[in-house]
Amino acid sequence: MHHFFVTPEQVKDDKVQIIGSDVNHIKNVLRMKLGEEVQISDGNNGKYLCKICAMSAEDVRLEILEKLETDTELPSKLYLFQGLPKGDKMEWIIQKAVELGVYEVIPVATKRAVVKLDEKKAVKKVERWNGIAESGAKQSGRNRIPTVQRVMTYKEALQYAESLDVLLIPYELAEDMKQTRQVIEAIIPEQSVGIFIGPEGGFETDEVELALAQGAKAITLGKRILRTETAGLTTLSILMYHLENESHNL
Numbered sequence: 001m002h003h004f005f006v007t008p009e010q011v012k013d014d015k016v017q018i019i020g021s022d023v024n025h026i027k028n029v030l031r032m033k034l035g036e037e038v039q040i041s042d043g044n045n046g047k048y049l050c051k052i053c054a055m056s057a058e059d060v061r062l063e064i065l066e067k068l069e070t071d072t073e074l075p076s077k078l079y080l081f082q083g084l085p086k087g088d089k090m091e092w093i094i095q096k097a098v099e100l101g102v103y104e105v106i107p108v109a110t111k112r113a114v115v116k117l118d119e120k121k122a123v124k125k126v127e128r129w130n131g132i133a134e135s136g137a138k139q140s141g142r143n144r145i146p147t148v149q150r151v152m153t154y155k156e157a158l159q160y161a162e163s164l165d166v167l168l169i170p171y172e173l174a175e176d177m178k179q180t181r182q183v184i185e186a187i188i189p190e191q192s193v194g195i196f197i198g199p200e201g202g203f204e205t206d207e208v209e210l211a212l213a214q215g216a217k218a219i220t221l222g223k224r225i226l227r228t229e230t231a232g233l234t235t236l237s238i239l240m241y242h243l244e245n246e247s248h249n250l
Contacts (some may be wrong), residue, residue, distance in 0.1 A: 002030060003039045005145055011042050011177040014063040016050055026052075026060050038062065043144045045070050054191060070143050075189035075225050075247040077103035079164060080232050083199030084113040089229045090125075091132050098146050100236040103192075105133070106160060107151045112201040113175075122151045145227030154207055157196075158214055165191040167216035170231050171208055180219040184238060189247045193239060197232040 004026075007209045010017045018026065018040075026032050032052060038064065040048045047070045050062035080102050082093055094105055107126070109117070117125060129148040152160060161167055166187055174180070187193060196203075196211055204213075210216060221234050 014064045018060040056210040077192045079194045083110040084115040095136045099140045113199040161194040166193045168195040171218040174218040174220040213235040
C-alpha cells in the first residue's frame with residue numbers, strides 16, 4: 001500500500017488534503033483512482049488508513065477510514081553526524097539510516113573528507129538527500145521524515161551536538177569492548193544520542209580529542225576496521241536493538 005506524508009494542518013476532522021509534488025505522483029505516476037486506499041502519516045505520530053475521494057490539479061482529498069496504531073519510531077532521537085564520503089555513498093547511508101530509525105542526519109566536512117562542496121552544490125545535494133530520506137521513510141513505514149541538515153564544518157557539528165544527552169564516536173583505536181558495552185547499556189529511552197562517523201580515512205587525532213573534550217565517548221565496533229558507510233549503520237543497528245529492547249522492558 002502506498003504511503004504519503006502530510007503536515008498535521010492537512011488533517012482535519014475525518015479528511016486529509018494532499019498538496020505539492022505528491023499530487024502529480026498520485027495522479028500521473030501511480031495513476032491511482034477514486035476509492036483506492038493509502039496510508040497517511042502526519043509527521044506527529046498520527047497514521048491513518050484513507051481512501052481517495054477527490055482529485056484535482058491542485059490537491060488530492062482523502063477520507064480517513066481508520067486511525068492506525070503507531071509504534072514505528074525509536075524511543076530516543078538518534079543524530080548521525082556523517083563525515084562526507086566519496087561518490088554516492090551518502091545517498092545509500094541516508095536511505096539505510098532512515099530505515100534504522102535515525103532522527104536526523106548531519107553531513108560534516110571533516111579534515112580528511114575528500115569531497116569539497118561549495119555552497120551552491122551543497123544546497124542541491126542536501127535537497128536531494130532530503131528527498132531520499134522521504135522515500136526511505138515511506139518505504140519503511142516511518143511516522144515522520146528524518147531531516148538531513150545542511151553541510152556543517154566539524155566545529156559547527158560539535159556545537160550543534162552540545163544539547164544532546166550522549167555523544168558516541170566509534171574510533172579504530174578504541175579497544176575496550178567491555179567499556180563500550182557499558183556505555184551502550186547506560187543509554188536509556190528518551191535520551192538523545194549523537195553518533196560521529198569519520199569519512200574515508202577516519203578522523204584526525206585532534207578531531208577525536210575535540211569530541212572527547214565535549215564529553216563524547218569513544219567506542220569500538222569490533223576488531224575489524226569498518227568503512228565509513230558501514231560504521232554509522234552498525235552503530236545505529238546496535239542502538240536500535242538496545243533502545244527497543246529497553247523500551248519493551250519498561
